[in-house]
Amino acid sequence: MSEAPALPHPAAPARGRLASRLARLEPVSLLWVLLIAILLFLVAFPLGKLLVVSFETRNTGAFTLMNYVSAYGRSRYVDALVNSLLLGLLSATMAVVMAVPMAWAVSRTDMPFKGLTWAVVLGAFILPPYLSAVGWILLAGPNSGFLNIAWRAMTGLEGPLFNVYSFPGLALVIALNAFPLVFIFVKSALDLVSSEMEDAANILGAGTWTAMRKVSLPLVWPAIMAGFIIVFLEAIALFGTPAIIGIPARINVVTTQLWQFFEYPVRVEVAAAYAMPLLLITAGMIVVQKLLLARKGFVSQTGKGGERRPIKLGPWRWVAFAWCAVVGLMSVIAPLMVLLQASFARAWGRGLAWDNLTLANYRLLIFEHDMAMTSIWNTIWFSAAAATIAVVLALLIAYIVARRLMPFGDALGFLAMAPFVIPGIVMAIGFYAAYASPPFALYGTATIIILAFAARFLPIAYANSASAIRAVHPEMEEAARILGSGRLHAIRMVTAPLVKKALLGGWLIVFIVASRELSAAIFLVGPRTRTMSVLLYDLSEAGNFEVLAAFGGLLLVVTMVFVGIGMKLVGRDFMLRRN
Amino acid sequence: MSRLSIQGLTKAYGPNRVVDRIDLTLQEGEFVSLLGPSGCGKTTTLRMIAGFVDPNEGTISLDGQAISAPGAVLPPEKRGMSMIFQSYAIWPNMTVAENVGFGLKLRKLGAEEIRRRVAEILEVVQMGHLAARYPAELSGGQQQRVALARAIVVKPAVLLLDEPLSNLDANLREEMRFEIRRLHDEFRITTVYVTHDQAEAMATSDRIAVMNAGRIEQVDAPHMLYTRPRTRFVAGFIGRTNLLQAQLRNGEIGFGGIAMQAGQVPGAEAAAGGDILVSVRPQSIGLHRARPDGGGPVLGGVVAQRTFLGETWDYVVAADGSDLRLRATAPPLQVHDVGERVWLAFDPQQMAMVV
Numbered sequence: 001m002s003e004a005p006a007l008p009h010p011a012a013p014a015r016g017r018l019a020s021r022l023a024r025l026e027p028v029s030l031l032w033v034l035l036i037a038i039l040l041f042l043v044a045f046p047l048g049k050l051l052v053v054s055f056e057t058r059n060t061g062a063f064t065l066m067n068y069v070s071a072y073g074r075s076r077y078v079d080a081l082v083n084s085l086l087l088g089l090l091s092a093t094m095a096v097v098m099a100v101p102m103a104w105a106v107s108r109t110d111m112p113f114k115g116l117t118w119a120v121v122l123g124a125f126i127l128p129p130y131l132s133a134v135g136w137i138l139l140a141g142p143n144s145g146f147l148n149i150a151w152r153a154m155t156g157l158e159g160p161l162f163n164v165y166s167f168p169g170l171a172l173v174i175a176l177n178a179f180p181l182v183f184i185f186v187k188s189a190l191d192l193v194s195s196e197m198e199d200a201a202n203i204l205g206a207g208t209w210t211a212m213r214k215v216s217l218p219l220v221w222p223a224i225m226a227g228f229i230i231v232f233l234e235a236i237a238l239f240g241t242p243a244i245i246g247i248p249a250r251i252n253v254v255t256t257q258l259w260q261f262f263e264y265p266v267r268v269e270v271a272a273a274y275a276m277p278l279l280l281i282t283a284g285m286i287v288v289q290k291l292l293l294a295r296k297g298f299v300s301q302t303g304k305g306g307e308r309r310p311i312k313l314g315p316w317r318w319v320a321f322a323w324c325a326v327v328g329l330m331s332v333i334a335p336l337m338v339l340l341q342a343s344f345a346r347a348w349g350r351g352l353a354w355d356n357l358t359l360a361n362y363r364l365l366i367f368e369h370d371m372a373m374t375s376i377w378n379t380i381w382f383s384a385a386a387a388t389i390a391v392v393l394a395l396l397i398a399y400i401v402a403r404r405l406m407p408f409g410d411a412l413g414f415l416a417m418a419p420f421v422i423p424g425i426v427m428a429i430g431f432y433a434a435y436a437s438p439p440f441a442l443y444g445t446a447t448i449i450i451l452a453f454a455a456r457f458l459p460i461a462y463a464n465s466a467s468a469i470r471a472v473h474p475e476m477e478e479a480a481r482i483l484g485s486g487r488l489h490a491i492r493m494v495t496a497p498l499v500k501k502a503l504l505g506g507w508l509i510v511f512i513v514a515s516r517e518l519s520a521a522i523f524l525v526g527p528r529t530r531t532m533s534v535l536l537y538d539l540s541e542a543g544n545f546e547v548l549a550a551f552g553g554l555l556l557v558v559t560m561v562f563v564g565i566g567m568k569l570v571g572r573d574f575m576l577r578r579n
Numbered sequence: 580m581s582r583l584s585i586q587g588l589t590k591a592y593g594p595n596r597v598v599d600r601i602d603l604t605l606q607e608g609e610f611v612s613l614l615g616p617s618g619c620g621k622t623t624t625l626r627m628i629a630g631f632v633d634p635n636e637g638t639i640s641l642d643g644q645a646i647s648a649p650g651a652v653l654p655p656e657k658r659g660m661s662m663i664f665q666s667y668a669i670w671p672n673m674t675v676a677e678n679v680g681f682g683l684k685l686r687k688l689g690a691e692e693i694r695r696r697v698a699e700i701l702e703v704v705q706m707g708h709l710a711a712r713y714p715a716e717l718s719g720g721q722q723q724r725v726a727l728a729r730a731i732v733v734k735p736a737v738l739l740l741d742e743p744l745s746n747l748d749a750n751l752r753e754e755m756r757f758e759i760r761r762l763h764d765e766f767r768i769t770t771v772y773v774t775h776d777q778a779e780a781m782a783t784s785d786r787i788a789v790m791n792a793g794r795i796e797q798v799d800a801p802h803m804l805y806t807r808p809r810t811r812f813v814a815g816f817i818g819r820t821n822l823l824q825a826q827l828r829n830g831e832i833g834f835g836g837i838a839m840q841a842g843q844v845p846g847a848e849a850a851a852g853g854d855i856l857v858s859v860r861p862q863s864i865g866l867h868r869a870r871p872d873g874g875g876p877v878l879g880g881v882v883a884q885r886t887f888l889g890e891t892w893d894y895v896v897a898a899d900g901s902d903l904r905l906r907a908t909a910p911p912l913q914v915h916d917v918g919e920r921v922w923l924a925f926d927p928q929q930m931a932m933v934v
Contacts, residue, residue, distance in 0.1 A: 479668035481655040482629055483682035483733060493681075497672040 032406045035397055039415040042455040046430030047422065053433045054272035070267075071274035077257060081277060084236045084254040087171055091235040092228045094175035098327045099182035100217070100224060105320040107190035108198075108216065110310040112321055118573075120328030125180040125575060126559055127332060128516040129173075130240030130536060131552045135335025136173045137245065138342055138545065140164035144349045146338060165249035173245060174235050176331040181234065182227030189223035190216065195309045208311055222292045229289045233282050237423030239519035240533070244540050254278055255425050255519065262523060268433050275426045283421040342549035361550035372551065374528065375535040376558065382446060382531060383514035386453030387461075391507045393454070394461035395469075395499075399491075402469045413462070420459035427456050428523040436524075444526020452524055453514045460513065464506030468499040505570040512562055512575070516555070532558070582607045582769045583628070583737055587637035588647075590623050597623050599793035600637065605737075608767040610760075611798075612780035615790035616816070621773045624790070625739055628771060629662055630655035641736060661730035662739040665746065667722045669714040675701070675725050676710040682733035700732040703762070720751045727759070731766060738770045744779060756782045777817055781805075789813050805860075807845050811933045814858035821859040821905050822933070827852045832932075835903040837876040843927035850932060858931045864907040865924035866894060866915070876925045880905070882915045896921055 057064045072078055105111040106118070124132075140147050142163040151161035163169055193216055201211040217224075239255040246256055254274070261271040313320060342348035343361055350356045365372040394416060400406055401413045419427060431452045436443035442451075472495050480490035518533040525534050532555045539548040566574050583605040590598040598620040605611050613621040626632040628639055630652055639647035646653040661682065669678055676697050683693045701707040704724040714722055723743065730738055740759070744752045760783045763770060774780050780787045781801040788798040789812070796810045808814035814822060825834040827850055832841050834857065841847045844857065870877060883904060884895040891908040894915060898905060907923060915921055 473666050473668060475664040475666045475668035476670060478629075478631060478655070479662065479664060479670070479729075480681065481631075482658070482660055482662040482739075483729070484656045484659075484685040486654070486656055494670050494672070498670075 028400070028405050031396065032400060032409075032412070035393070035400070035412055036415075038393060039397075039412065042451060042458070043415055043418050046427065046434040046455070047418075049434035050272045050275065050426070050430040053269050054276060056269055058267075058269055067269045067273035070270045076252065077274065080252040080254050080257040083167075083251060084278075085281075087167070087174070087242070087253060088232040088235040090168070090171035091174040091178065092232040094171060095179040095182050095231040096224060096228050098175060098331075099179040099227065100186055101320065102179075102324050102327060103183050103186035103190060104212065104216065105317075105324060107187045108193075108212075108311050109313050109317060109320060111313065111317045111324070113324075117324045117328070120324065120332055121180045121183050122575065123328075123332035123336075124177060126512070126556075126563060127177065127335070128240070128518070128533065128552075128555065128559075129177045129238060130244055130518060130533065130540070131339065131555070132177045132331070132335045133173050133241040133244040134540060134545070134548060134552060135339050136164045136169070136176075138338040138348060138549075139334055140169065146351075164245060167249075167251055170242065170245045170249065170251060171235075174238060174241050175231070176327075177241070178231045178234050179327070179331065181230045182224070185223045185227035185230070186220055189220035191308075193219050198311070208313070212311075225292050226289045229285050229292075233285055233423070236278065237282065237425060237519065239425055239522065240537065243537065258425055258429065259522070268429070271429050272433060275423075275429055278423050279421075279426050282423055282426075286421045339549045339552055342546050343553045344550075345546055348545050348549070361546045362553075364547060365551055365554065371530055371535055372554075375530045375532045376554065378446070378529055379515050379532040379555075380558065382450050382453060382529075383511045385450045386457065386514050387507045387510035389450070389454040390458045390461035390510050391465065391503055394458060394465040394506070395503065398462060398465035398469045399495075402466065403474060413466070416462040417459050419455055419457075422456075423519075424456050424517065425519040425523070428452060428520040431455075431520075432523050443524070444529055446529050449521060449524050449529060449531070452520050453517060456517070456520050457510045457514055461506050461510050464502065464509070465499075468502035468506070469495075471502070472498045501570055505566060505574045508562055508566040508570065509575060512559055512566075515559060515562070581605065582609075582642060583771070584640045584643075585624075585628070585637070586640075588624065588627060588634050588639060589636035590620070590627060590632060591635050596793050598627070598634075601790075601793075601795045603788055603795060603798065605769055605771065608769055610763050610770045610772065610783060610785045612772040612774055612784040612787045613790055614774055614777060614780040614787050614816075617775055619790040620793040621775075621790050622741055625662075625741055625771060625773045628737070629660060629739055630658050659736040660739060661733055661735035663726045663730050663741065663743045665742045667719075667726045667743075667746075669717075669722050669725050669729075671714050673713075674710065675706060675712050675714070675717070678714070678725055679729045679732055682729065686733065696732055697728075700728045703731075703765070704728045704758075719747055720755065723747065723755055724758075727762060731762060731768065734766075735768060738768045740770065740772045742774055743772075744774075744776070752776075752779070759783050789816060791816075806929065807931050808858055808933055809846060809931070811856055811858075814931065814933045819861060819906065821861065821864075823857045823859060823903070823905075825855050825857045827855045832857065832927075835878055835898045835901045837878050837925070839876050839925070839927045844930050844932055845928070846932035856933050858933050859905070859925065860929060861893070861906040861908045863926055863929035864905065865926075866896075866907045866909045866913065867922040867924060868915075868919075870922045871924050873924075876927070878903075878905075878923045878925070880921060880923060882917050882919045882921055885915065885917060887911070894921075896923060898923070 054067050055063055055065070057066070102117060102121070106114050137145070139145050140160070140162045142148060142160045142165060145160070145164065147162060148160035151157070164173065197215055197219065198211045201215045206214060236254065239259065242251070242253045242256050243259065246253060258271050258274060261267045261274065341352060344358065345356050346358050346360070347356065397412045397416050401409045431448060432443070434440070435448055442448035476494050476498070477490045480494050481487065485493060516533055518537060521531050521534050522537065525531065530538070532551070536548065536551055536555065539551055563575065581604045585601060585603045587600050587602065588598055589596060589600050601624065603611070613624060615621050623632060627634050627647060630647065633652045634647055634649055636649060638645050641658065645651070646658055673681070679700060680693045680697045683696060698707065698710070701710055704727055706721060706724050706728060709717065709721065714725070717725065726743070743759075744755050747755060756779055763783070772780070772783060784801060786798055787801055787804055789796045789804065791812045797804060797808065797813045799807070804813060804817050808817060811822060814820045823834050825832050827841055827847065830841050831838045832844055832847060832855070841850065847855065865871065870879070878898050880896040880898040882894055883897040886893040890911070892911065892913060894907050894909060896905050896907060905923060
């Protein structure tokens with residue numbers, strides 16, 4: 001041999017086949033077992049417990065069907081289920097009507113001020129549903145809502161213009177908060193439609209309007225349906241808005257009924273039985289949605305020749321803009337303005353006046369209120385801990401699945417995505433059933449809230465991590481390994497720096513959604529572990545809208561700080577990217 | 580002395596044997612290509628050599644020591660090899676110089692030594708002026724040069740290349756082909772090169788191993804593969820050819836009414852009688868307007884089809900007295916019309932019997 005390579009000579013691997021196999025596989029297998037255990041604890045056990053409890057007699061644990069009889073034996077309870085479904089359909093329809101024209105205008109046309117529309121969508125996305133509900137009570141309460149007062153003053157009529165304490169009112173408030181989901185789906189589908197599709201219709205004699213109606217919109221029909229389903233599911237699983245608007249209006253829905261089962265004496269077993277349809281509907285609809293989106297050949301993804309030109313709308317572009325402006329005004333600007341006004345007012349109904357201005361509401365919350373500051377601190381650290389757990393877990397699972405390190409790795413991915421089909425309120429009841437009582441006795445502790453948040457938002461973190469890992473070609477790591485670095489060193493030197501930014505984005509998204517989460521928290525908090533969202537709900541029950549608005553302001557400030565950090569570090573659209 | 584030796588190497592995924600008992604030995608400093616259609620097992624073979632894939636059977640030895648055997652595989656990082664990937668796998672979070680210096684750092688070289696060797700190799704691949712750039716700022720060809728530099732700078736025991744040029748456009752591919760051979764001539768690193776492009780394999784390799792369906796069909800120098808294919812697959816895969824059904828009887832090979840001595844046709848010298856297959860390259864057939872003099876085998880026919888390819892004419896001739904259709908090439912100025920009578924002259928030395 002002419003020259004020795006400048007490298008350590010390969011050692012003979014012959015010694016101990018079993019030993020070498022163990023040495024190579026052990027760490028990954030152990031990690032795999034550990035991850036399975038954690039996922040079973042976070043996802044499978046609470047859900048399984050929910051199912052079991054729904055068939056058990058309280059105290060004795062004997063098998064029974066009585067819980068289902070109690071849950072559906074009264075027409076009031078059945079009506080609530082029907083109400084939820086109707087509410088979901090109405091809200092989803094309203095959201096589609098609002099969002100589809102906006103998505104089309106932003107994606108395909110030369111509508112002016114698209115940036116403003118984006119800001120509105122982001123704003124509606126960030127605004128917690130229960131805050132827009134409070135805003136709309138101030139706007140359209142039947143007697144003292146600003147809109148109705150103005151209406152009476154203008155027309156001299158007795159009745160209100162619009163009563164938010166009504167079924168359409170409830171649906172509208174939900175739709176105004178949830179339409180960004182439809183917008184994001186439809187816009188990203190429209191972005192994939194080549195202008196040549198419309199050109200082909202134009203050259204055959206179709207005008208802009210016909211081309212949109214007959215070509216562009218049908219092409220993104222699956223995306224519209226997917227958005228519709230998401231809003232529907234969001235609406236039937238929502239607790240805050242129905243509780244704040246629905247309960248005073250005597251509109252009972254599934255989630256508020258579940259809450260009533262938790263009022264003393266707590267009837268977990270009946271709540272568990274009552275929650276089952278919600279779970280089944282959600283899981284079923286998610287499957288339908290996946291099938292819709294998977295239909296090949298419908299959304300036309302022409303890679304080449306996919307040139308895209310904005311359609312020239314002429315004067316109509318101002319109509320398109322007016323539509324976006326109206327939706328923006330109703331969903332974000334008006335509710336925020338009245339909340340802001342109320343938060344600085346002595347009495348919100350007196351409107352803007354110098355003698356009505358005060359900082360007392362904020363002062364009360366920040367310096368005097370015994371729970372406000374604690375709840376802010378709770379919210380930040382619960383959310384941060386949950387986001388960290390979710391992202392670390394998701395990253396490890398995504399890595400094992402993407403690199404096929406273990407057989408049946410897909411099982412991990414499936415478990416990690418499973419909470420996606422579980423409404424937050426159902427998850428919370430599952431956690432309550434599984435961990436609230438001894439031997440765990442976690443009720444009211446920070447631990448149970450953090451774990452429930454982590455489990456609930458694990459799918460978001462997982463989708464984020466999986467796409468980040470997928471974006472790193474395995475050859476990137478292999479290139480490091482063949483040059484002499486071990487697997488862990490390769491991950492540290494190559495993979496970690498490449499996924500860092502995406503993971504940070506994922507962490508922030510989980511943090512932000514966790515920080516405003518109400519339905520999962522409200523069943524699990526104790527007296528000292530209240531989060532901002534729960535405290536806000538407590539304040540709304542007390543009916544002091546000025547303090548309530550001020551506290552909403554504080555909540556938004558906290559959220560905006562983290563959204564700002566995300567935009568700065570990860571990119572302006574980090575919250576609205578699909579996946 | 581042999582540097583890399585592969586014996587009976589097999590990889591199966593379930594019942595599907597993607598690599599099926601292959602043997603291959605590389606001499607010190609040799610450049611060998613694994614050439615074959617996609618799915619033939621060439622990349623899996625390369626990844627077994629690198630240590631990313633465990634074999635089910637067989638061994639791989641480096642300098643006489645086993646580095647891969649079922650259940651005992653030395654991990655990639657301990658093999659002292661380097662590899663160039665289809666996707667280049669240039670790390671976007673490091674500059675060109677950091678990419679190239681990565682392997683040297685792992686070898687615990689001094690900072691000054693690393694700086695010197697990185698600068699040297701970047702000069703060799705003409706990337707010295709771009710050392711401080713990030714990969715996102717480089718073209719595909721430049722990234723490829725960085726990948727080459729990063730792989731060569733560590734003086735690997737074996738250099739592995741996995742379809743390194745498949746993502747480049749045609750002109751660049753040709754340029755990089757010569758660049759790879761030039762670097763090999765300069766550094767003499769033992770190299771295994773995987774490709775599905777025969778021109779690439781021919782331009783770069785000392786020897787080519789043609790793979791099909793998990794097996795090595797033939798290993799030979801490029802010009803020998805072309806002139807002396809031993810199997811039907813190799814004859815058809817390397818260049819274009821006429822595969823003719825022929826009969827071997829009494830030491831004579833016959834087809835289309837003509838006959839020639841079996842001893843003159845390579846591969847047929849010791850063959851048993853019966854139906855055989857003969858590969859005749861279009862370039863080896865002489866095309867004439869009049870029946871040529873001389874004793875060689877000649878066949879008359881009519882031009883059935885013609886295509887002008889720029890460098891040559893490509894004629895299809897329907898032979899007299901049989902349904903043979905033969906492809907023959909001629910220089911651009913030798914023009915025959917469709918329907919014209921022509922004569923085909925065969926050279927037994929340039930044929931090959933294939934199995």
